[in-house]
Amino acid sequence: MNNNTIVKVLIVIIMILSTIIFWKDKSISSFKNIIDVVSHRVEEKEVIRKGITYEKVIAITFDDGPHPRFTPKVLDVLRENNAKATFFVLGKHAEWYSKTLLQVKEEGHEIGNHSYSHVDIKKSSEEVIKSEIEKTQDIIFKITGESPRLFRPPFGFYSEKLLNVLKESEYRIILWTETQDSLDWNHPGVDNIVMKILSNAQNGDIILLHDYAEGECEAIEALEIILPELKKRGFSFVTVSELLELDTQGD
Ligand SMILES: [Zn+2]
Numbered sequence: 001m002n003n004n005t006i007v008k009v010l011i012v013i014i015m016i017l018s019t020i021i022f023w024k025d026k027s028i029s030s031f032k033n034i035i036d037v038v039s040h041r042v043e044e045k046e047v048i049r050k051g052i053t054y055e056k057v058i059a060i061t062f063d064d065g066p067h068p069r070f071t072p073k074v075l076d077v078l079r080e081n082n083a084k085a086t087f088f089v090l091g092k093h094a095e096w097y098s099k100t101l102l103q104v105k106e107e108g109h110e111i112g113n114h115s116y117s118h119v120d121i122k123k124s125s126e127e128v129i130k131s132e133i134e135k136t137q138d139i140i141f142k143i144t145g146e147s148p149r150l151f152r153p154p155f156g157f158y159s160e161k162l163l164n165v166l167k168e169s170e171y172r173i174i175l176w177t178e179t180q181d182s183l184d185w186n187h188p189g190v191d192n193i194v195m196k197i198l199s200n201a202q203n204g205d206i207i208l209l210h211d212y213a214e215g216e217c218e219a220i221e222a223l224e225i226i227l228p229e230l231k232k233r234g235f236s237f238v239t240v241s242e243l244l245e246l247d248t249q250g251d
Contacts (some may be wrong), residue, residue: 031222045244047175049241051243053202057203057242057246058206058230058235059086059123059205059207062088063209063210064210064212066088066093066101066212067217070212070220071211072100073220077224078227082107082237082244084239085110088112088114089101089140090114090115090116090118095225102143102144105146109239111146112151115154119154120155120157121161121162126165133151136148150241151172151173152174163198180196180198182222185213185214187215193218193219197222197226198229206243
């Protein structure tokens with residue numbers, strides 16, 4: 001094909017794509033929007049924010065640990081409520097606090113990768129992203145004997161580069177349900193964390209909390225209220241992998 005033909009083919013493809021998108025969503029009015037929507041849809045397929053909705057299950061997740069001061073207390077509350085959760089750990093914290101990480105694993109919770117140093121994916125090269133993920137994976141494997149299969153990008157940022165890095169791997173990219181971002185790292189107060197989570201709780205939610213944040217860890221006290229209440233409402237607590245497993249069974 002010469003260049004002219006290629007351009008013509010491209011134009012036809014774009015026209016077909018535009019027609020489909022206009023047909024599906026009449027509110028789209030510019031070419032830029034079309035491109036945004038296409039790329040948004042591609043990315044949305046790659047990241048997980050919620051699980052199945054036909055069963056009363058919820059996945060509770062904790063970011064930025066482990067930390068010897070807070071994580072064991074989180075584990076206590078989980079154990080008292082017979083709840084399994086997922087911990088997205090930083091490689092550097094896992095390295096510093098390996099005993100705490102091992103305790104997380106021994107109590108039956110899932111461990112996910114949250115990068116080594118809480119790197120900003122949007123500003124990082126593929127090489128940096130790759131090394132942040134692999135370094136953390138090696139540390140987790142050395143301590144627990146298991147490689148994580150879930151990656152949660154710091155700040156919930158993701159990019160084409162991240163998708164490229166993870167393309168050949170078994171990693172799934174896990175974010176959180178939009179209504180279940182507790183913002184606990186910002187110390188909104190235990191009552192606000194509890195209210196936000198309980199008033200929004202729905203089947204298949206992925207709740208975001210932190211077992212490490214600068215200052216106090218409000219998630220511990222909040223969990224003491226949230227878990228018994230959700231249990232009373234009939235929810236059970238699963239790891240993210242268990243939630244995804246239910247998803248495939250439902251297909
Ligand atoms: Zn984080």
